[in-house]
Amino acid sequence: MGGDDALSVVAALTPATTPVVAVDAFGGDHAPAEIVTGALTAQREHGIPVLLTGPAPRLRSVVANLGATGELRIVPAEDNIAMDEGALASLRRPRSGVAVACQLVRRGDAAAVVSAGSTGGVVATARLRLRSLPGVLRPGLAVVLPTSPNRTVLIDVGATADPKPEMLVQFGQLGVAYAQLALGVAAPKVGLLTIGAEPGKGNKLTRRAHELLAADQPHGALPLNFAGNVEGGDLLAGELDVIVSDGFTGNVALKTLEGSIRFAFGEVRGAVTATRAARVGAFLQRNGLRELRRRLDAESYGGAALLGLGGTVVIAHGASKAPAITAACRLAADLALGQITEKINERLPVARDRHRIFRGV
Numbered sequence: 001m002g003g004d005d006a007l008s009v010v011a012a013l014t015p016a017t018t019p020v021v022a023v024d025a026f027g028g029d030h031a032p033a034e035i036v037t038g039a040l041t042a043q044r045e046h047g048i049p050v051l052l053t054g055p056a057p058r059l060r061s062v063v064a065n066l067g068a069t070g071e072l073r074i075v076p077a078e079d080n081i082a083m084d085e086g087a088l089a090s091l092r093r094p095r096s097g098v099a100v101a102c103q104l105v106r107r108g109d110a111a112a113v114v115s116a117g118s119t120g121g122v123v124a125t126a127r128l129r130l131r132s133l134p135g136v137l138r139p140g141l142a143v144v145l146p147t148s149p150n151r152t153v154l155i156d157v158g159a160t161a162d163p164k165p166e167m168l169v170q171f172g173q174l175g176v177a178y179a180q181l182a183l184g185v186a187a188p189k190v191g192l193l194t195i196g197a198e199p200g201k202g203n204k205l206t207r208r209a210h211e212l213l214a215a216d217q218p219h220g221a222l223p224l225n226f227a228g229n230v231e232g233g234d235l236l237a238g239e240l241d242v243i244v245s246d247g248f249t250g251n252v253a254l255k256t257l258e259g260s261i262r263f264a265f266g267e268v269r270g271a272v273t274a275t276r277a278a279r280v281g282a283f284l285q286r287n288g289l290r291e292l293r294r295r296l297d298a299e300s301y302g303g304a305a306l307l308g309l310g311g312t313v314v315i316a317h318g319a320s321k322a323p324a325i326t327a328a329c330r331l332a333a334d335l336a337l338g339q340i341t342e343k344i345n346e347r348l349p350v351a352r353d354r355h356r357i358f359r360g361v
Contacts, residue, residue: 018047019111019336021329022101025054025062026080027117029319035116036062038325040072046326048333051110053077053097075100081117083318087124098122102129105311112312112332116303116320122313123159123306130311133341135348138163139308140171141247141315142178143254147238153179153188154235154243157304158251165208168192168244170348172213172224174307175242177343181335188241191230193249201229205246213244220349232256303328305335307344312336 023039025032032054040063042048052059056076063072077100079093093099098117104110106129115122123139132139142155155175160167172190179188192210194202199210206229213226230243232253245253303316303324312335316328 017337018049019333020049020051020104020109021112021114021332021336022051022053022075022104022110023325023329024080024097024101024113024115024117024122025052025059026077026097027115027122028316028325029083029116030321031080031116032059032062033065034321035325036072037066038320038322039114039329040066040068041322041326042329042333043072046330046333048329050329051075051101051104053100053104054080075104077101081121081125083118085118085121087120096121096125098125099129102126102311102313106130111336112314114303114314114316114325114328114332116316116318116325116328118318119158119315122315126306126309126311126313130309130313133308133310133345133348136174136308136344137167137170139306140167140174141250141304141306142175143304144182145236145257147236150185150238150241151183152235152238152240152243153183154193154245154250154254155307156245156247156250157254158247159306161246161248161251163205163246165205165212168205168209168246169212169217169224170308172226172242172244173221173347174344175244176222176224177340177347178305178307179241181338181340181343183241185241187225189225189227189239190242190244191227191240193232193235193243193245193253194229195231197229197231199229209244218349222347303331305331305340307340310341312340 025035028035036052039050039052043050051073053075054077056074059074063069077097078095081093081096081098098115101113102125105113127139138160140156141159142153143157145152145154153175155171176188176190179185192206192213194206210229213224217223227240230240235253303314306313306315312332314328314332316324
């Protein structure tokens with residue numbers, strides 16, 4: 001996820017031309033009304049050109065109800081992937097909204113995809129339609145955690161549940177490219193999420209991944225600033241710029257953080273409304289409380305960036321409403337503007353070796 005701070009950094013680093021974002025209008029628990037509303041806000045208030053994909057008759061009705069007929073462009077898609085469907089849906093539904101959105105990117109008619117649909121279905125469809133970058137074994141799903149004083153990228157949070165150690169090293173490279181672009185960190189510090197800070201802690205996967213991350217990178221790959229292992233309790237410490245995980249552990253960690261934040265806000269709300277004195281104190285601190293809520297609220301973040309494919313893909317939370325979709329469109333547009341795919345290519349050995357050959361070095 002990338003909050004307003006991350007988005008503003010990217011915008012400051014990129015040119016003024018805004019790319020087209022293809023939005024899967026029927027992905028998510030609140031589709032299509034909330035998805036279309038969020039996309040419309042992204043276009044009206046942030047100048048992001050949007051293409052909506054989905055069954056055209058239903059989309060036209062939703063757009064008309066919002067008073068945006070002729071304002072939002074619709075690209076017909078015959079099907080959609082349900083929220084309870086997984087990776088196999090990418091094969092069963094070749095004309096789904098997210099499949100059509102990916103095809104728009106592949107053809108150059110759009111620069112990025114946004115979907116709040118099933119993560120498994122979106123990841124599988126994007127892999128099939130956009131293909132992995134040369135040398136990338138599996139894509140990684142990255143979010144920006146609301147850490148303080150500095151933001152932290154967590155990767156992978158659900159794209160690859162059972163990776164090989166070599167994939168975790170590549171996730172580190174993907175996360176570094178994302179942190180450099182979205183957070184403006186020149187040399188991001190990378191950590192590995194496991195059960196102990198010592199190098200020998202963890203399971204077979206993380207122990208081997210630690211060895212690979214700490215070693216010199218393969219010929220042609222840019223070096224990683226590896227800082228060692230990190231435990232779950234340090235996810236929000238803000239001491240690292242990138243934290244690498246397998247998709248299963250990362251997804252559990254992310255959902256745990258989201259639930260903890262919701263619980264904490266509920267407890268704070270109860271405490272500041274319990275007595276008259278507490279309510280007066282809350283009123284005096286209302287600006288600070290609003291800013292804290294904005295910074296931690298998932299609605300203000302753009303979702304997760306699927307990195308390592310031949311196109312920009314942002315997967316919003318399945319429960320996203322209009323503000324979250326607007327944020328996802330902003331993140332997708334800014335990542336496309338910042339050429340995240342090209343920056344990832346520069347970090348990988350295959351792409352760098354190819355450039356070296358072309359230059360006659």
